[in-house]
Amino acid sequence: MLSKHPWIISAVLAGILVAWLASGSINGNAGDEQGKKEESIAPAPIKVRVQTMHAQPVDQNISLYGRTEPNREVTLKSEVDGRVVEILKRRGEPVETGEALLKIALNDRPQLLQHARAELAQRQLEYEGASSLNTKGFQGKAEVARKKALLKESQARVAALQREISNTVISAPFAGIMLERNVEVGDYLSVGASVATIVDLDPLVVRGDVTQQDIRHLHVGQQAIMTLASGEKHVGKIRYLSSVADEETNTFRVEVALANSDGHLLGGLSVNLQIPLKQIQAIKITPALMALNEAGVIGIKWVKDGKVQFTPIDVVRSDSDGTWIRGLEEEAQVITVGQAFVREGDTVETSSDDTGDS
Incomplete structure (x- = not known):
């Protein structure tokens, strides 16, 4: 019966096709609306923990390693020949300026001096007699000049022997410590x-080297703080700055003088030298708070108005328990947990760190 009425079949198929197309359009519109709704939902902000830190006035300084050394050091040497007959000072003992350290045998020097003095007296008389005769016209000028030359020769001989006798006693040229003694009684010199080495430890000198960038901040008379390995601190002043850099290291020598009247500070110690420059505002952090940005720069991530900020490290001073940096605001919320998962500009949700404020 349907075969006799094909138009009925066509109408049914057309109705089915229209219904199928309509259902697809409806489903498509519903999918678009769902996608738009999903796009309109913003991602949830990342949660981080922050610690509120406050800037404090900090002394910016130049830090360098130095070594203590004597103010002066001299090796005494014998100025005459002879045998050592007496030792007056031992190694390590303090000495005063002009104090005798040892004696060398006089031998026949006193007798030679007596003879030279007698000869000097004779030539003095001869010169005076020749001068008197010359004024009366009985003595020529040439003879007077010869007598005068002989007189000067005798005077020089007496002075030389007096100096030799004086040099048989070797004395300290300045106050200090007898660091070494190279002779014993009986040694022939x-x-x-070389006889002995004397060092002057007051003031004690700390020698260090500063870079080309730092030398321009220093001047003679500037205060410096020396810290020993034990933690003991002493204050001194810069007494010398080199005007020419070392050819091998391109650094400049600096010397700091420290009062050491009691001699308790020793030479040859390795020390840390801090030279204060000026006070600036800085925040103290630990290495655990440092992070890298996309460019690989080390810095600190902190939060302002819900956005992540990044400040590269600008070190003011390093202590044993942290590092002082500048560049942040006077009060900053520094990210303590989660800094590795956020970037500069990200929106974050913060919670306070239990460690408290700094």
Whole structure:
């Protein structure tokens, strides 16, 4: 019967097709609306923990390693030949300026001096007699000049022997410590033989080297703080700055003088030298708070108005328990947990760190 009425079949198929197309359009519109709703929902902000830190006035300084050394050091040498007959000072003992350290045998020097003095007296008389005769016209000028030359020769001989006798006693040229003594009683010394080493430890000098960037901040008379390995601190002043850099290291020598009247500070110690420059505002952090940005720069991530900020590290001073940096605001919410998961500009949700304010 349907085969006799094909139009009925066509109408049914057309109705089914229209219904199928209509259902697809409806489902498509519903999917678009769902996608738009999903796009309109913003991602949830990342949660981080922050610690409110406050800037404090900090002394910006130059830090360098130095070594203590004597103010002066001299090696005494014998100026005469002879045998050592007496030792007056031992190694390590303090000495005063002009104090005798040891004695060398006089031998026949006193007798030679007596003879030279007698000869000097004779030539003095001869010169005076020749001068008197010359004024009366009985003595020529040439003879007077010869007598005068002989007189000067005798005077020089007496002075030389007096100096030799004086040099048989070797004395300290300045107050200090006898660091070394190279001779014993009975040793024979020739001219130029090393006898002893004297050091002056007051003031004590700390020698260090500063970079080309730091030398321009320093001047003679500037205060410096020396810290020993034990933690003991002493204050001194810069007494010398090199005007020419070392050819190998391109650094400049600096010397700091420290009062050491009681001699308790020793030479040859390795020390830390801090030279204060000026006071600036800085925040103290630990290495655990440091993070890298996308460019690989080390810095600190902190939050302002809900947005992550990034400040590169600008070190003012390093202590044993942290590092002082500048560049942040006087009060900053520094990210303590989660800094590795956020970038500069991200919106974050903060919670206070239990460690408290800094």
